[in-house]
Amino acid sequence: MRVLVVNAGSSTLKLSVIEADGERTFSQTLEGVADADDAALAEFLGRIGDVDAVGHRVVHGGARFVAPTRVDDEMLAYLDSLTDLAPLHNARSASGIRLLARLRPDLPAVATFDTSFHSTLTPAARTYALPRAWNERHGLRRYGFHGLSHSHAARAGPAIAGVTATPVSNTRVVSCHLGSGASVAAIVGGRSVDTTMGFTPLAGLVMQTRVGSVDPGLLLWLLDSGSVGMPEMVHALSHDAGLKGLSGTSGDMREVLAARAGGHADAVLAFDVFVQQLVREIGAMAASAGGLDVLVFTGGVGEHVPEVRTAAAASLGFLGVRLDEDRNRAASADADITADGAAVRTVVVTAAEDLEIARQTRDALRPGDRG
Known part of the structure; x- marks a missing residue:
């Protein structure tokens, strides 16, 4: 088709x-x-x-x-x-x-x-500890996003890594979709078991202009104090926060890295906050998956910014993650960047949402329905 x-x-x-x-x-x-x-x-x-x-x-x-x-x-x-x-x-x-x-x-x-890939989350993984009546009345739950990208990464990552020691049905993948929006997902046997985004795409990682996870009490305090109004809050959390808010740049990772290389303290801090949150969420997703066989980087930043992969891997040695820096720097498409002897395979996967959309479209149409 x-x-x-x-x-x-x-x-x-x-x-x-x-x-x-x-x-x-x-x-x-x-x-x-x-x-x-x-x-x-x-x-x-x-x-x-x-x-x-x-x-x-x-x-x-x-x-x-x-x-x-x-x-x-x-x-x-x-x-x-x-x-x-x-x-x-x-x-x-x-x-x-x-x-x-x-x-x-x-x-x-x-x-x-994008949300359907995460429909396999268990009740424990998708439920917020809010009053039950709120959850039921308003359909409040963790939906998760970037599902088309994570689904592709869950299949392509192990194939690129040549993972054979663990049956594919049990392979534990942590997929990092890093772009202007960013999320991490824990995937076991091709099924999502946890993810960082929630009811909306604001939660989880620090992103280009989005805040990521933040103490809700802090936001309530700002609103209650009158120093920030609701319209300003709504706009800022999506458009003026994240790397943009911290670095004083547009938030594009290329601009952040250029400013960081020039010694701009705000850009240095922005990059460090981004990596700190990324490492934290990778660790959390590995725990949700019950371990880690393949770590995937995808999306614009995940594919094209080796500095992010290097910085994250430097704090993930306890999970068995080690990179070959020559392979990491040379990666320009689908690539295995694992250091020889590392327990966890680390790969770069070219984001291909269109291939995933086409695959799912074919699956959804029976031969007699094609027109």
């Missing part, structure tokens, strides 16, 4: 065509595409030839969608109801789905969800 993959971000539309053999033959990013401006998308569709289906990335599937799902009006209405849980992404995903449906109504469409 030849699949068109549509990944709607907060300000872009990423498009690719995945052939039946898994090869990516077309890829394009459209900036600022909206429902009323579909000429660029129509031009792309005119170039790629016939496809059999379209797979859409949706960040938040809520409690209802825990597997790839055929698109229909009821599903779209439910996605619209989740907009407040992922305001930067879900509305754009729904717009992308509707836009493709107008341009290619003949194509069977499947929605794949």
Whole structure:
């Protein structure tokens, strides 16, 4: 099945065509595409030839969608109801789905969800210690995100590492998706058992502009004192915190590293805070997995910033993590960067959400449903 993959971000539309053999033959990013401006998308569709289906990335599937799902009006209405849980992404995903449906109504469409990979979390792993009535009334729970990336990493990581000593069904992977957003997941036998993001994508690691986990009492104190109002709080936690807030840069890791190399104390601290939280969460996820066989770095920072991998590994020797620095520095795509004799395999996996979306789309469509 030849699949068109549509990944709607907060300000872009990423498009690719995945052939039946898994090869990516077309890829394009459209900036600022909206429902009323579909000429660029129509031009792309005119170039790629016939496809059999379209797979859409949706960040938040809520409690209802825990597997790839055929698109229909009821599903779209439910996605619209989740907009407040992922305001930067879900509305754009729904717009992308509707836009493709107008341009290619003949194509069977499947929605794949970043949250669905974490639907395997146990009640103990997904439940917040809040009043039970709150949890039940509002559907409060740990959803987790970056599931499409973590799912790909869970399969590609052990393959790159050549892990054979442990049966694949029991392989314990800690996947670090490090980009502008960042999360770590504990994966056993390909199933998520724990993850750092929660009800929203704000929790867990320090990110480019997002705060990560913080004492809720601190936030309540700031609000109660009157020194910070709710609108400012809401904006700052997502857009002015994280590496940006600490370093005085945009928060892009490349800028942080450049400032750090120049001796800027704020950038030095920002990098150290980022690594400290990353190491803490890797250790926690290894505990949730019951040990560690393969450590995966993926995402823009995970793939392209060897300094982060070096700094994290320096504090993870107690788990059996050791890097070969020559391999680490040379890694530019899928690569095993493990030091000879290390107990844990450490690998770099090129993020390939589009390949995962295409795989799940094919799985969701029975042969008779392809159109």
